[in-house]
Amino acid sequence: AQSVSQHNHHVILSEAASLELGCNYSYGGTVNLFWYVQYPGQHLQLLLKYFSGDPLVKGIKGFEAEFIKSKFSFNLRKPSVQWSDTAEYFCAVRGLTGGGNKLTFGTGTQLKVEL
Amino acid sequence: DAGVIQSPRHEVTEMGQEVTLRCKPISGHNSLFWYRQTMMRGLELLIYFNNNVPIDDSGMPEDRFSAKMPNASFSTLKIQPSEPRDSAVYFCASSFGQESFNEQFFGPGTRLTVL
Numbered sequence: 001a002q003s004v005s006q007h008n009h010h011v012i013l014s015e016a017a018s019l020e021l022g023c024n025y026s027y028g029g030t031v032n033l034f035w036y037v038q039y040p041g042q043h044l045q046l047l048l049k050y051f052s053g054d055p056l057v058k059g060i061k062g063f064e065a066e067f068i069k070s071k072f073s074f075n076l077r078k079p080s081v082q083w084s085d086t087a088e089y090f091c092a093v094r095g096l097t098g099g100g101n102k103l104t105f106g107t108g109t110q111l112k113v114e115l
Numbered sequence: 116d117a118g119v120i121q122s123p124r125h126e127v128t129e130m131g132q133e134v135t136l137r138c139k140p141i142s143g144h145n146s147l148f149w150y151r152q153t154m155m156r157g158l159e160l161l162i163y164f165n166n167n168v169p170i171d172d173s174g175m176p177e178d179r180f181s182a183k184m185p186n187a188s189f190s191t192l193k194i195q196p197s198e199p200r201d202s203a204v205y206f207c208a209s210s211f212g213q214e215s216f217n218e219q220f221f222g223p224g225t226r227l228t229v230l
Contacts, residue, residue, distance in 0.1 A: 034218070043206065044158075044221040090158060102171055103148075103219060107157035 002027040002095040006106035013081050014114050021076040021109050023065075023091030033074040034092040034103065035065055044090065050074065061085070086113045117141075119222035121207050127228045133195040136225045139188055140209030148208040148219060149182055149192050158206075164190065197229045 007022040025031065035047040048059025055067040065076045074091060091106040120139040128134055140147045148163040162172040164184045175182070179198070184190040194201055204226050208219040 036221075043223045044208075046218045049218060102160060102163060104160070105150075105158040 002031070002093050002102075002104045004091050004093050004104055004106035006089075006091055006109050008109045009107070010110045010112070012112045012114065015083055016080045017113075019076070019078040019081045019085070019111070021089055021091075021111070023074045023076065023106060025072050025074065025091075025093040027072075027093060027095045030096040032094040032096065033065070033067060034094070035059065035063070035074075035076050036090045036092060036105075037087050038090065038108075039087045047076070047089070081111075081113050083113050083115055085111060087111060119207055119209055119220055121205075121222040121225050123225060124223060125226045125228075127230065128197055129230050130198055131196045132229075133193065134197045134201075134227060134229075136192040136205050136207075136227070138190045138192070138207030138222060140190070140207070141220055142188070144209035144211050144220075145187065146210045146219075147184060147190050148210075149190070150206040150208065150221075152204045152206060152224070153202075161192070194227075197227075199229045202227055202229050 003026045005024045033050040036044040037047050038044045047063050048057050048065055050057045050067045058064050063078050065074050067074050088108045088110050090108045092103045094103050119141055122137045146165050149161040150158050151161055152158045159174055161174045162182045163170055167184045167187060180194055182192045204224045206221050206224045208221045210219045
């Protein structure tokens, strides 16, 4: 079975600070990895995804994530956060060996960016 | 493109009542997912369909929950009888393809409160 662990449940940063949100997954085979964002009162939107190739993935709004296979990690980063980045961030994994189209989400990290 | 449509957006009901949540996936998408989001458990996959057929319902909490997809453009999630612990936000998502590398697009969610 696949699982996802997000270590930081709440993060508070000042504008222009750098961001790194941790994500570790558990799955023995090939995976697809995703980061979704949920802005206050809105539905989930895809930030970025990793399927194969370059392990450093660029997403929207200046976000990026790095897949480190040996560490089973897919941490989300942004060099300089903005107040508008205040949202909840979800890491998700899809195991490709018999996993079908099923995504397993982490419990989310609530990010608050202060002015 | 209207995106994934869910109705109602908010539902308040009393314990014991039947609740029906509705979802219209994006036209052309053939995979549909129902998720539940709570503070305690985060985002959980309840069930997903491919080509109107339920593929994985292992996340459905108990027999009080049922989901149907009578055609490619409509799905329902029914709770009968509802209980206060069912209070959550229920999201529907759709994507194209079963073994798909495409993202899941989420609807705005239905916020269910069971009194």
